[in-house]
Amino acid sequence: MLKISPSAPLKGTVVLTGDKSLSHRAALFAALVTGESRIENFLDAGVTRSMLNALEKIGVSWSLDEDVLTVHGKGLAGLTSPASPINCGNSATTMRLLAGVCAASGLSVVLDGSDGLRSRPMNRIVLPLKKMGATINAVNGQAPLVFSGRSTSTLSSASFNLEVASAQVKTCLLLAGLAADGPVRIIEPGPSRDHSERMLAAMGARLEKNVLQEFGHPAKFETILHPGNELNPIRMKLPGDFSSAAFLITAALITPGSELTIRNVGLNPTRTGLLDAFMAMGAHIDVDDKGEQNGEPYGDIHVQYSQLRGISVRGPLVVRMIDEFPTFAVAAALAEGETVVHDAGELRLKESDRIHSICKQLKAIGINIKEHDDGFHLSGNASPVGGIVEPQGDHRIAMALACAGLVSSSPIQINNPKIIHESFPEFIPTLIGLGATIG
Numbered sequence: 001m002l003k004i005s006p007s008a009p010l011k012g013t014v015v016l017t018g019d020k021s022l023s024h025r026a027a028l029f030a031a032l033v034t035g036e037s038r039i040e041n042f043l044d045a046g047v048t049r050s051m052l053n054a055l056e057k058i059g060v061s062w063s064l065d066e067d068v069l070t071v072h073g074k075g076l077a078g079l080t081s082p083a084s085p086i087n088c089g090n091s092a093t094t095m096r097l098l099a100g101v102c103a104a105s106g107l108s109v110v111l112d113g114s115d116g117l118r119s120r121p122m123n124r125i126v127l128p129l130k131k132m133g134a135t136i137n138a139v140n141g142q143a144p145l146v147f148s149g150r151s152t153s154t155l156s157s158a159s160f161n162l163e164v165a166s167a168q169v170k171t172c173l174l175l176a177g178l179a180a181d182g183p184v185r186i187i188e189p190g191p192s193r194d195h196s197e198r199m200l201a202a203m204g205a206r207l208e209k210n211v212l213q214e215f216g217h218p219a220k221f222e223t224i225l226h227p228g229n230e231l232n233p234i235r236m237k238l239p240g241d242f243s244s245a246a247f248l249i250t251a252a253l254i255t256p257g258s259e260l261t262i263r264n265v266g267l268n269p270t271r272t273g274l275l276d277a278f279m280a281m282g283a284h285i286d287v288d289d290k291g292e293q294n295g296e297p298y299g300d301i302h303v304q305y306s307q308l309r310g311i312s313v314r315g316p317l318v319v320r321m322i323d324e325f326p327t328f329a330v331a332a333a334l335a336e337g338e339t340v341v342h343d344a345g346e347l348r349l350k351e352s353d354r355i356h357s358i359c360k361q362l363k364a365i366g367i368n369i370k371e372h373d374d375g376f377h378l379s380g381n382a383s384p385v386g387g388i389v390e391p392q393g394d395h396r397i398a399m400a401l402a403c404a405g406l407v408s409s410s411p412i413q414i415n416n417p418k419i420i421h422e423s424f425p426e427f428i429p430t431l432i433g434l435g436a437t438i439g
Contacts, residue, residue: 001388002417002428004405005437009257009305012058012434014248016240017067018043019266020423021195023094025171026234027051028101029199031060032178033231039299040237042069046422050089050113054098057082058107068291076105076179085110085144090351090422091133092395093150095143096168099125100175103134103155104149112144116393121349122319124164125172132156132176157182164346165190167270170223174200174207177225184225187212190319191221193270198295203231239266239298243323244424246274247399250327251431252303253283255406256336260303260434264290266307267297274328275301281308281335308381310337318343326400327424329358331368333382334407340377352394361389361401365412387412395422402427406436 018041028051030037042048044064055062055071058082079101088095088111095111102109112118123141130136132155135148137436157180162169165188174196177184194209197358201207208224211428245265251261267289278285284304289297308331313321318341321328325347347354359371366385384404389412391398398420405412420427432438 003411004402005411007101007255007406010252010434011254013261015263016244019241020236022238024051027200030234031055031071031073032235034075035233037071037234037358038097039069041067045425047091050091050094054086057086079105081108087114088113090114090116096125100172103176104179106150110144110150111149115294118143118433124169126161132158154181155179159185161187162269165192167193171196172204178227180227186223187223190316191270202294204229230275236294240264242266242271246324247327249303250331251403253306255306258305260432262301264298265301267299273317274324280311308335310335312340314342326396330400330404332378334381337380339378345374352392358395364389384408385414388413388417395419
């Protein structure tokens, strides 16, 4: 159990370990080239270990020296079918991205994982991969995923119109498309994160990105991969993880007297919807853009304690902050006036049903929040009280509740806090270093 007590102002400067989404992709994409790739500031956490262990199972060697990952790529043709199932742990990113590679390389393999991962929807990748010619089966649309190799040398060119904007689905299909006999076209209803497109383009892949606008209809977002180009090894230093920074930003915004700088954070615009939401709420946040590396923008974020006001969040902004709603809900609970979230039904399909989990745990500490099918409603002006909370095996719920503990009237105790190590192992030491009272 982890006890978070009301805190003095948080002060200091933080440099975060590498972005989780980029760490996943860099490790996997490096396996698809012939040669050595070097990735600095790699995130060593529970979910990225699942990816690294999976690479070993398909014949790819790697080494991790502090935060520098070296991958000895084998190329798609050099990957080998493992003798036993690959355990993806609790990482849907590992399973869905790896599925695209298994389809492209024609591996015979079983992808499995935790009970939580087995409950996540997989037909959103299984059906498109079958359309391209992959031999894949799932259990009622869920893991384990069973690949039986394929008899043809290439997959088929295809076009997909996704019902839900999803970077994981998009990346899976782009990776499968590397072995297609023609272009693979993906259309999404919203702007999902585009790390894969940026990284693949930097490696030499030929991609197109377009915004499709029809009069009277919402814009759609098109990505086209033209296969055939040889990919080059990766040499990059990963920026800090914005989704990890989000919890520190929230902590500083809600804790009176706080002032915080987070250096070298990834500022990919498909990821920074939370900044836009907080700015609309009146947050004192300054962003110093520094530049780009391998197509990924990064910079410093300066945050001061702010009196926030409630807002309405819906539409494309939801996609751009989909992982940040647990911590956003904590900040919105303390804001002046109501906050309403809609169009966020995808939150029910994360590591937990995040809409239900957020509402249940915030109610447990005295916050007035109402659950809707596709979001929630906060009355605002809350005064969190202490108590025992359960993060439902969800790392982001656990960290959001820790933020609430910084301003509660008495300590908040979090059951099973080790789940935080899935994505941000340094979260608690970082808070302590900034002045938080934790024990």
